[in-house]
Amino acid sequence: MATVTLHGDPIQTSGTLPKLGTKAPDFKLTVTDLSTQVLSDFEGHKVVLNIFPSIDTGTCAQSVREFNKEASEMENTKVLCISRDLPFAQARFCGAEGLNNVLMLSDYKDGSFGKAYGLDFINGPLEALHSRCVIVLDENGIVTYTEQVPEIVDEPNYKACLYALLNE
Structure with missing residues (x-):
């Protein structure tokens, strides 16, 4: 279990992120076209x-x-944006923003992604949603970088993530 904060108030997650050097857990997520x-x-x-x-x-x-702007321009890299939002909301956002270099995926059906990756909130006002995390995988699905943002309202460390991608 990990602890992060929302405006300074602690919230626990269901586990810990996958360890560096391990195979990422499989997932089954829904795309905006419901595939x-x-x-x-x-x-x-x-x-x-x-x-x-x-x-x-x-x-x-x-x-x-x-x-969408940074990592998606990198060679042989896919950016998957994952939340428990309905696919319709994800599609609406990307359409309104003109974003087409990321793939929006939803864990709305059963929350199995959040459980497998240990990042579901198990208490607090955001219970059952995902904590803010970035995980980088190599071409074989091996975890090469993780960040669980300690304060939910803060953005992830984009530079560290991009550095990890460039130095795999």
């Missing part, structure tokens, strides 16, 4: 998992914009 994607669909690509509570908050929206 399903699994981890093996991205085999052979570096992957950035940009995970957040809800696209309808300023910080979460900014992380999607930033990763």
Whole structure:
């Protein structure tokens, strides 16, 4: 279990992020067209998992914009933006923002992604949503970088994530 804060108030997660050097847990997430994607669909690509509570908050929206601009321009890299938002809300946001370099994925059906990755909030006002995290995977699905943002309203360390991508 990890502890992060929301405006300084502690909130616990369901576990801890996958360890560096380990194979990332598989997942089954819903795309905005209601199709399903699994981890093996991205085999052979570096992957950035940009995970957040809800696209309808300023910080979460900014992380999607930033990763759309930065990491998606990198060679052989897929950026997956993951939340428990409904796919319709994710599609609406990307359409309104003109974002097409990231893939929005939803864990709304059963929350299994959040449980497998140990990042669900288990108490507090955001209970059952995902904590703000970034996880980088190499072409074989091995975890090469993780960050669980300690204060939910803060943005992730984009530079550290991009550095990890460049130095795999």
